[in-house]
Structures are given as structure tokens and as C-alpha cells.
Amino acid sequence: MALRVDERADDFAVVDQFENGVTWIAHPDEAMQRASHALEIDGKVWVIDPVDADGLDELLADYGDVTGVVVLLDRHTRDAAAIANRHEVPVFLPESFDDITGEDLEAPVARFRDKLSTTGLEAHTVVNNRFWKEVALYNPDDGTLVVPESVGTVEYFCAGAEPLGVHPMQRLVPPRETLGGFAPDRILVGHGPGVHSKATGSLEDALATARRRTPRVYAGALWRALPF
Numbered sequence: 001m002a003l004r005v006d007e008r009a010d011d012f013a014v015v016d017q018f019e020n021g022v023t024w025i026a027h028p029d030e031a032m033q034r035a036s037h038a039l040e041i042d043g044k045v046w047v048i049d050p051v052d053a054d055g056l057d058e059l060l061a062d063y064g065d066v067t068g069v070v071v072l073l074d075r076h077t078r079d080a081a082a083i084a085n086r087h088e089v090p091v092f093l094p095e096s097f098d099d100i101t102g103e104d105l106e107a108p109v110a111r112f113r114d115k116l117s118t119t120g121l122e123a124h125t126v127v128n129n130r131f132w133k134e135v136a137l138y139n140p141d142d143g144t145l146v147v148p149e150s151v152g153t154v155e156y157f158c159a160g161a162e163p164l165g166v167h168p169m170q171r172l173v174p175p176r177e178t179l180g181g182f183a184p185d186r187i188l189v190g191h192g193p194g195v196h197s198k199a200t201g202s203l204e205d206a207l208a209t210a211r212r213r214t215p216r217v218y219a220g221a222l223w224r225a226l227p228f
Contacts, residue, residue, distance in 0.1 A: 008079060012053035015193040018186065020142065022059065023194055026051035033154040033192045034078070037146060039139070040064050041119045046092075048072060048137070049148050049190055052079035057086070068092045070116065072148040074100060074133040076190060081107035092116060094135040096128050126150050126178045127170075136179070143185030145199070150175045151206055153192030159213035164195050164202040166210040174210035179203065 009026035016023035021039040036050040038060055044067035045060055060066055066087040069080045074097050084091045090110040093100055102109035114123055116137060126134040127150065137146040150167050151157070158165035164187065166174045187195040187203060195202050 008052040008054070008082070010054055012056065012059075014059070016188070016196065018196065020063075021144070021188075022063065023188060024053070024056070024059065026053040026056075031154075031156070035188070035190055035192060035194075036078075037188050038063055038066075039121075039144070039146075041121070041139075044119075046070055046116070046119060046121075047080075047083055048146060048188075049076040050079055050083050052082050056083075068110070068117065070137075071097070071100075072135050072137065072146065073190065076148055077105060081105040084108070094123060094125075094133070096125065096133055096135070124178065126175055138182060138184070143183075143199075144188065145182050145184035145186065145203075146188045147179065148190035150179065151187070151203070152189045153195065157191065159209075159216035162202075162206065162213070163198075164189075164206045165213075166206050168214075171210045171214040174207050176207045180207055 012024045012026040013028040014022060014024050021037060023035050023037050025033055025035055034051050037048040039046050040063040043064045045064045047066055047069045049072055050069065066089055068089050069084040070092045071077055071080050080091045084107045090108045091105055092110050092112055095111050095113045112123060115121060116123055122138045124136045124138060126136050134149050150170055151164055153164055157167060183200045185199055187199045
């Protein structure tokens with residue numbers, strides 16, 4: 001079962017730039033707003049859950065040499081292999097993603113468990129079942145938390161004016177135990193721009209009110225689906 005996907009876009013939009021990283025959306029007009037990230041750690045660039053785009057390598061070069069491409073959600077293989085092969089680096093997968101192999105990706109694979117290689121980034125399991133495997137990364141040096149799916153900022157994740165919302169499929173049982181212990185200064189997500197202000201409060205509010213605000217999220221999804 002090959003997992004290589006070529007979703008390369010003609011262009012991309014940079015939606016966040018900060019001291020040690022950047023977030024881009026390769027298909028800015030799509031409803032899912034799939035966000036990709038690059039983090040610079042000690043002069044090395046780690047690309048996370050990427051969707052490829054023309055001109056992307058020039059953007060990454062501003063931060064250093066690409067050292068690895070990371071997949072944090074089992075459904076987010078996206079263009080990881082294409083970018084890894086182009087830069088001659090491995091695709092880094094959590095050990096729990098044991099159903100994804102280098103043969104599937106058609107790219108070399110390296111595994112990690114508690115920390116991502118020598119970066120100092122902590123790896124924390126968010127969801128691990130047969131349908132959904134997700135790992136978050138946390139940088140204790142600058143308070144950056146990367147959550148690929150369980151929370152997001154795109155419209156269909158959020159109830160009303162929420163700056164951050166829990167995934168619609170997790171709202172009734174939000175991941176409070178796995179994400180509730182973080183007090184991040186910045187949250188990068190897999191769908192939508194990141195949260196760079198009041199991140200801890202936004203996360204606490206999203207987890208605390210997820211169940212109560214579920215009807216508003218589902219009603220909003222229904223409204224957007226109506227043929228106006």
C-alpha cells in the first residue's frame with residue numbers, strides 16, 4: 001500500500017512567521033486549510049506534516065538546511081516523502097505509527113518515541129487507536145506546542161468566535177488528559193493559522209467548553225453546507 005501523495009501546489013500562503021519557524025498553507029482557497037510547519041532547531045530545519053508547493057525550498061532555506069520531515073498524524077503523510085527525498089533526509093515517524101513503513105512512503109524512515117531525534121522537542125501521544133494515531137510536539141525552550149489534528153483554528157473546528165477549537169469528532173470526548181497539562185506560549189495546528197497570543201488560555205477554554213459548544217459547531221457546519 002503506497003502512501004506517497006503528490007499534492008504540490010503552484011503557490012502557497014505564509015500564514016505565520018516567528019523567530020524560529022514558519023507556517024504555510026499550500027492551497028489557500030481550500031476549506032480544510034491544511035497547515036504545514038517548519039521549525040528551526042540549532043540551525044537545522046524540521047518540516048512538519050507538509051503539503052508541497054512551488055517555491056517552498058526557497059522559504060525553507062531562509063531558516064537553514066532541512067534535516068528531517070516529520071509526520072505527526074497517521075493521515076498526514078501528505079507530501080512528506082517528496083520533500084524528504086528532495087532534500088535527501090528521512091521521514092521521521094512516531095514508533096506508534098507501526099502500520100506505516102518506508103516501503104509504503106517510498107522514502108527512508110526514522111522512528112522516534114519520547115523526543116524527536118536530538119532536537120529536544122518532546123513527543124506526547126494525543127490519540128492512539130486503530131482509527132486515529134496522533135502525536136504532539138512540545139518545545140520546552142520556547143513554549144511551542146504542535147498539535148496536528150485534535151485542535152485547530154479553521155472555521156469548522158470553532159464555535160462562534162473561538163480562537164481555537166477541538167476537532168468536531170472529538171468534542172464530545174475532548175482530549176483533556178493528553179493536552180490539558182500544557183501551558184504553551186504558541187500553538188501550531190494542522191488546519192488553520194497558529195495561535196500566538198494567549199495560547200494557554202485558548203487551549204484551556206477549548207478543552208473546557210468543547211462538549212457544551214458542540215451544537216454550535218454542528219449547526220455551523222450544516223449552515224455552510226446549505227446551497228445558497
